[in-house]
Amino acid sequence: MSVDQVDVSFKVLSLLSKERAVYGLRNGDHERYRRHCSNKxxxxxxVTGTTCGKKTYKxxxxxxxxxxxxxxxxxxxxxxxxxxxxxxxxxKRDKTHSKKDQLSWLRQAFKLSTQLYSLVQSLSAPSSDLPGRAxxxxxxxxxxxxxxxRSELSFEKSNWIGSLTDLACRRKLxxxxxxxxxxxxxxxxxNEFIxxxxxxxxxxxxxxxxxESHDIEGVMADIEPEVLEEAxxxxxxxxxxxxxxxxxxxMEEGRRKLEDVEFAGEKVELRNAEIVGVMVRVQDALSKLGDGKSKGARGMKRWDRVLSVxxxxxxxxxxxxxxxxxxxxSSSLRSTRTAQSLALAHQYIIYxxxxxxxxxxxxxxxxxxxxxxxxxxxxxxxxxGKAKLEEVVKTLGAIVKLYGTMLQSLKQAAELSVVQEKEGVRSGVEGLEAYFHAIRCYNLARLHCIHPDPSYPSAVQLLSNxxxxxxxxxDFxxxxxxxxxxSVPAKDLSSLSKDISALEKASKRGLFGQSVEKPVFFDMAFNYIDLPIDELQRMASNGEKVEATNIKTHEKEVEIKSVENVKKSRESRETTPAVDSQEEKQEGKKGWLGGWFGRK
Incomplete structure (x- = not known):
């Protein structure tokens, strides 16, 4: 193909969707997107050599x-x-500006889009013996x-017929x-643009x-093809x-299509391009995983890949x-159907x-x-030996932790609204949570029994739970x-029940088989009876110690008596009489200048 016949085809909708999503329109930030478009x-x-000049406008x-x-x-x-x-x-969002300014820029956009449409239309038309360039x-x-x-401009001008016909043509394409x-x-x-x-x-x-304006399919069916051709x-x-x-x-045969997604009989519509793109990768990862029974490092890598996607x-x-x-x-183009499909898709992906x-x-x-x-x-x-015992203890501890993690995941799943609304899904999640809790208690009880320092009472309590x-x-x-x-078959439930009952009997035998050391009679008597220590020491030929203790107690009694006598004398002592106030007044009557004048 020569230079004049360069193919200028490109994916318009994909480019617009990515640019709008990344640079602000996803959040309704039109100012940020306008600045991005100006820079673009x-x-x-x-790049194309169509600048307007630096010093003077060209x-x-x-x-x-x-x-x-x-x-x-x-x-x-x-x-x-x-x-x-x-x-x-x-x-349009800024209420300080008039609608005239908004329509002025909208007409400018319509003018440029008409120029682009005419240009691509001429480029797609085949010339003499040559195919179109678009x-x-x-x-x-x-x-x-x-x-x-064009439909948005007609809508802002309240031209409902013109806007509806343009929207119908757009939806048909x-x-x-x-x-x-x-x-x-x-x-x-x-579907996203629809x-x-x-x-x-x-x-x-x-x-x-x-x-019935809500019936879009009915509205589209009422519009004749001649009207679309005229528009x-x-x-x-x-x-x-x-x-x-x-x-x-x-295309139906060779299309790389995402399989239909259903949740409890309800179809999950994935109408957003980004979600569909990543869900196709999830589908590929799940197909490589197979039935999920692959073991070893390769199997874990596949699981990690699935969880990552x-x-x-x-x-x-x-x-x-x-x-x-x-x-x-704030968005006038919000679709309730889109919001509902996004919420359901998010809940389904979490589940x-x-x-x-x-x-x-x-x-x-x-x-x-x-x-x-x-x-x-x-x-x-x-x-x-000891090494083997430590390995078994660590293994049982790891199993208990894994079941604890699974219980946390099940609690998160039970809190999802799509799970709570579906009775069959909710009963399955709650039943599996109870089943995993029973297995966790069973393995934890085994760990208590096998441990070098066994705790049989804890094991019995865990097995009861x-x-x-x-x-x-x-029941669930x-x-x-x-x-x-x-899937939990009935034989697994019965097998677990038998193991729990057998382990409970064994742990009870271990509990009652433990030998408890009884305390010495002297210790028990010492806790409840006041023993005659002095008499025991005297009988044990410790007379000197007894006399010394008697002297010390006698000295303490003398000290206590002397202190008590001092207290009694202090209480019985007469109080000292107060100084007469008249004498104070007479002493206060003195003359001037140190007593030279006015002295009696």
Whole structure:
């Protein structure tokens, strides 16, 4: 292909979706996105050589079909349109500006989009014996973008008929892209653009007096193909070229498609392109994992890969849900259907993450159980010496910790709203939680019995709790269960019950078989009887010590008596009479200047 015949096709909708999501429109920040578009336009002008000059203004050359040699020239027009559109949306949210300013920028965006649409239309048309330089899909996506801006301008002018016909043409083209999508990402991307303007279709139908304005499919069915052809000349030809290029009939067989996702009989719609993209990777990781019974380091790496991708999917879904809730109050294009599908998808991904985390922990427990832990629960002595005993104790401790982690995951799953709303799912989660609690108590009781310092009372108490939890698990798991995390057959429940009863009997035998050292009779008597120590010392020929103690006690008694006599004398002593106040007054009557004058 020569320089003049460079292919200028590019993915318009994918580029717009990524740029809008990254640079502020996901949060409704139109000012940030407008600044990004300005920087993008400046860089594209430098690359394509269409700058406006530095010292003096120089009008850039107009982009014609013959002068287009790079796809970035088309992207320059695209982001110039996006800048004007973002400015219009920013002024619409700012109540200090008039609607005239907003419509002025919206008309500027419509003018630029019309120029881009005409340019791509001429580039896609085949010339003499040469194919078009832009494929039908690029033309279709540019047409969708042009119809979006034109319908919004008609909507702001209250031209409900014109806006509805443009929106109907736009939705028809997007539905064709959904049918011909090569993978689930392209399908979800088209669905995302459909959902963004469905509220406008409902509002226009309501303004035109349709009784059931919420029925979008009914509204679309009422619009005749002639009306669509009149709104967009060449509509039928464009649809046919899109179907031919994408191969709608052949695409169904070779499409890399995400399998249908259901949760307890309810279909989970993944209509966002980012979620679908990461869920396709989850599907691939799960297919490589197989049945999840792979052992060794390779098996654990596969489990880690699955959990990593699921964690990434949960982060993407949570971020989209938070952004949708944050911009829901201010965005006029909010779709209730999109919000509901995002919430359900987020809850489902969390449940899927917790489910596979539990299964990974069960695989680790299975690996640890193959170590030399006694199969017989009533065997408390480990053969092989101290090293073998320490290994068994560490293994049982690790198993107990893993079951504790699984119980935490089950508690998180039980708190999900999708689990609480479904009776079958909730009973399955609660039954599995009770079953794992019984197993954890059973293994912890074994650890208490096998430990070098056994604690049989703790083991008996734990086994009593395990029996109670096991009965609860049998009650929950006997009912029909939806979306089981792990299948628990009845024989496993009966086997665990037998092991618990056997271990309980053995631990009770160990408890009653322990020898308790009784205290000496002298110690018991000393606690309750005052012994005659002096008499015992005298009988033991310790007379000197007895006399010394008697002297000391006599001295203490003398000291106590003398102190008491002093206290009594202090209390019986007469009080000293006070000085007469008249004598003080007479002493106070003295003459002037030291007593020379006025002295009596």
């Amino acid at each position: 336009v400046h860089r594209l002008r430098q 009008a850039p050359s107009k982009i014609e079909a013959e002068s287009v040699k790079d796809v970035r020239q088309l992207q320059l027009l695209l982001f110039s349109t996006e800048r004007a559109l973002a400015h219009s949306h920013e002024l 494929d039908a899909k690029t033309l279709g996506e540019i047409t969708i973008y042009h119809l979006t801006i 997007l539905a064709t892209l959904v049918e011909g999508a090569k993978d689930s990402y392209d399908e979800a991307l088209a 959902d963004s303007h469905d509220p406008l279709i409902r509002y226009c139908a309501y303004k035109l007096g349709r009784a 967009l000349p060449g509509m039928s030809q464009l649809l046919e070229s899109l179907r031919t290029e994408t191969g709608v009939e052949e 699921l964690g990434e999917a949960e982060g993407v879904a949570r971020k989209l849900l938070e952004d949708n809730e944050a911009s829901g109050a 899927l993450l917790l489910t596979h985390r539990i299964r990974r922990d069960l695989a680790l427990v299975e690996t640890l159980s193959s170590s030399p832990v006694p199969k017989d629960p009533t065997q408390f002595k480990v053969q092989g 395990a029996s109670l939890s096991l009965r609860q698990a049998q 798991l006997s009912s029909p269960i939806d979306e089981p995390i792990v």
